[in-house]
Amino acid sequence: MPNLIQLARSNKSLTLILLIALISAIIGLIISQQQRNPPVPEYLNTIGGNFTVISADGNVSLSDFANDIVLIYFGYAHCPDVCPMALTQIGNAMHSLPESLQKHMHGIFISLDPRRDTPVSLSDYAHFFGPNIIGTTADADTLSQIAYSWRVDYAVPDAAADSHYTVEHSNFIYLVNKQGRVVSLFDERTQAKEIADAMALWFNTNE
Structure with a gap:
C-alpha cells in the first residue's frame, strides 16, 4: 500500500x-x-468607416458588403495613369480567384471628380476593369468627409473652365475585411497575385 x-x-x-x-x-x-487572423498594422485602426456613395443603380454603402471582401480605390475616370493601373490590378486579382470566391469579392471605385464623372459614366468605366467593380461618386461635401475618414489626400481645381484638368490624389487600394475593417493597403504597383492571395486569406479568417 x-x-x-x-x-x-x-x-x-x-x-x-x-x-x-x-x-x-x-x-x-x-x-x-x-x-x-493575420496581423493588422496598428495605424490601420484609425482608417476607414462606413460611407454611402452613388452608383448608376442607386446608393451604395460599405455596410452592404458585410461578410464579403471589398477593395476600395479613390481616383477619377479621366486619370491618365495610376487609376487605370490600380483598377487593372484589382480586376485581375478578382478574376484570378476561383468562381466560388469571386461572388464574395467586390471593388468600389470612388471618383473624387463628380464635376465630370457621373454615376452612369462611372458604371461603364469601372465595369471595363471587372464585372465586380462598381463605379461611384458623391457630392463634394460627402467626398470630403469620406476622404477625411479614409485618409485620402486629394485636390480638385476650383475653376471648371478647363475640362482637361487633373485631380491630385493619394494612391492606395484599401482591402476591407468581412467586418468592414481596413486590414491592408496596396497600390498600383502591387501584383494582382499578392492582392488575390490577401483577399482569399482574409475571406477564410474569422474576422
Whole structure:
C-alpha cells in the first residue's frame, strides 16, 4: 500500500502533467488564432468607416458588403495613369480567384471628380476593369468627409473652365475585411497575385 509521500509525489506529478497540457493547449490556441487572423498594422485602426456613395443603380454603402471582401480605390475616370493601373490590378486579382470566391469579392471605385464623372459614366468605366467593380461618386461635401475618414489626400481645381484638368490624389487600394475593417493597403504597383492571395486569406479568417 503506497505511503503518504508516494501519494503526494504522484499527485504532484499528475498536477504538473495537467498544467503542462493546459499551457500547451493555450499556446496552441494562440498560435492557431494568429494563423487564422493575420496581423493588422496598428495605424490601420484609425482608417476607414462606413460611407454611402452613388452608383448608376442607386446608393451604395460599405455596410452592404458585410461578410464579403471589398477593395476600395479613390481616383477619377479621366486619370491618365495610376487609376487605370490600380483598377487593372484589382480586376485581375478578382478574376484570378476561383468562381466560388469571386461572388464574395467586390471593388468600389470612388471618383473624387463628380464635376465630370457621373454615376452612369462611372458604371461603364469601372465595369471595363471587372464585372465586380462598381463605379461611384458623391457630392463634394460627402467626398470630403469620406476622404477625411479614409485618409485620402486629394485636390480638385476650383475653376471648371478647363475640362482637361487633373485631380491630385493619394494612391492606395484599401482591402476591407468581412467586418468592414481596413486590414491592408496596396497600390498600383502591387501584383494582382499578392492582392488575390490577401483577399482569399482574409475571406477564410474569422474576422
